[in-house]
Amino acid sequence: MARQIESEAVKIPAKGLIVREPWVSALVDGRKKWELRGSKTAHRGSTAFIAAGSGLVLGEAILVDVVGPLDRDSLSGSKNLHLVxxxxxxxxxxxxxTFAWVFENAVRYHRPIPYIHPRGAVIWVDLSKTAREVLADAGSGKTSVITAKASFLAKSGIR
Structure with missing residues (x-):
C-alpha cells in the first residue's frame, strides 16, 4: 500500500499525468504499478496523478520505466501490475x-490538491513553479481554492 502524506509537506512534481478513475486511485494507493498507454514517454521521475475531470491532484509516484510494446501474452500475464x-x-x-508506464513509490496526499487545468491538456499537465506554490498554499488550508485559483491566474497572466 502507498504511504499517505500531509498536503502541507508536499512539493508537487512539475508534471502531472491525467488518469481516469478507478485507475488513478489504484495508482496513488500503490495497487497499480503499470499504467497502460498508447505511446512511450521520455519523462522519468516524480509524477503527480490528476483525477480526470476533477481539478484535483491526488498523489504522486516515480515513473521509472516504459515497457513495450506489449503483446497479448504480456498483457494477460501482467494483470497483477496493470489491474485490467x-x-x-x-x-x-x-x-x-500498448506500453506500460512503470511507477514506484506511490504516495496519496492526505487531502487532494486543486490545480488549474489548462485548455487542451489530455495526457500531461505542466504544474509550473508558480502553479505549484499556489497549489501548496491551497492544499495547506492557508487560502481557499478560489483564492488560490485567482492568485494563480493573476500571477500567470491568464484571464
Whole structure:
C-alpha cells in the first residue's frame, strides 16, 4: 500500500499525468504499478496523478520505466501490475501499440490538491513553479481554492 502524506509537506512534481478513475486511485494507493498507454514517454521521475475531470491532484509516484510494446501474452500475464481484468486472448487491444508506464513509490496526499487545468491538456499537465506554490498554499488550508485559483491566474497572466 502507498504511504499517505500531509498536503502541507508536499512539493508537487512539475508534471502531472491525467488518469481516469478507478485507475488513478489504484495508482496513488500503490495497487497499480503499470499504467497502460498508447505511446512511450521520455519523462522519468516524480509524477503527480490528476483525477480526470476533477481539478484535483491526488498523489504522486516515480515513473521509472516504459515497457513495450506489449503483446497479448504480456498483457494477460501482467494483470497483477496493470489491474485490467479482461480476456486479453479475445478482446481487441486498447491501442495499436500498448506500453506500460512503470511507477514506484506511490504516495496519496492526505487531502487532494486543486490545480488549474489548462485548455487542451489530455495526457500531461505542466504544474509550473508558480502553479505549484499556489497549489501548496491551497492544499495547506492557508487560502481557499478560489483564492488560490485567482492568485494563480493573476500571477500567470491568464484571464
Amino acid at each position: 481484468d479482461l480476456d486479453w486472448e479475445t478482446i481487441a487491444l486498447p491501442y495499436r501499440a
